[in-house]
Amino acid sequence: MLLVVVLMRRIHLETSFDFGFLPPLYSSLNVFSAILLIIAYWHIKNKRIVQHQKIMTSAMLTSFIFLLCYVLYHITTPETMYCKEGVIRYVYFFLLISHVILAAISFPFVLFTFVRGYTRQDEAHKKMARWIFPIWLYVCITGPLCYLMLYPCYK
Numbered sequence: 374m375l376l377v378v379v380l381m382r383r384i385h386l387e388t389s390f391d392f393g394f395l396p397p398l399y400s401s402l403n404v405f406s407a408i409l410l411i412i413a414y415w416h417i418k419n420k421r422i423v424q425h426q427k428i429m430t431s432a433m434l435t436s437f438i439f440l441l442c443y444v445l446y447h448i449t450t451p452e453t454m455y456c457k458e459g460v461i462r463y464v465y466f467f468l469l470i471s472h473v474i475l476a477a478i479s480f481p482f483v484l485f486t487f488v489r490g491y492t493r494q495d496e497a498h499k500k501m502a503r504w505i506f507p508i509w510l511y512v513c514i515t516g517p518l519c520y521l522m523l524y525p526c527y528k
Contacts, residue, residue, distance in 0.1 A: 388449050395446035396527075400520040402439040406432050407513035414506065426490065433487055436513075456526035465522045472515040479508045 409432035416425040455465055482505045489498035 390449075392446050392449045393527075395442045395450075396520055399439045399442040399446065400517040402435050402442065403513045403516040406435045406439065407510055409435060410506065410510050410513060429487065429490065433483075436483075453523055453526050453528075455523060457522075461522070465519065468515050468522070469519050472512055472519055475508050476512045476516075479505060479512060483509055 409428050413425050413428035413432060416422075416428060455462060457465065482501060486498060486501040486505050489501060
């Protein structure tokens with residue numbers, strides 16, 4: 374997945390349509406995914422399995438739509454460079470790099486964890502969910518933070 378993100382920067386499709394509306398949309402989808410993850414966590418901690426499953430399915434769908442929007446934007450729009458200086462620049466790049474790496478590494482594990490939960494492989498699901506949940510939540514939060522930090526740099 375990390376390779377896909379790197380290669381995506383090299384692919385550019387020419388289009389007359391402006392996809393500039395997508396960054397706030399896919400950032401909002403990430404925030405919504407984070408909220409869904411927290412709600413799902415609350416449900417499972419309260420032994421509300423059916424509600425947990427429904428919310429996690431919604432989180433997966435929201436993340437899938439995010440991914441489609443993200444890829445579409447990045448293959449059709451020139452890259453926006455970070456324009457701030459000083460310590461905030463280091464903060465931005467730390468968040469961005471950790472976000473991209475963790476998103477790429479966690480992607481297959483999120484899928485495996487979801488499938489294990491969906492197919493009621495409960496013990497295997499719990500083992501993976503314990504460590505993939507905080508990573509996925511971090512990714513869902515840091516993505517919009519990076520967008521907000523990059524926002525002043527859009528043309």
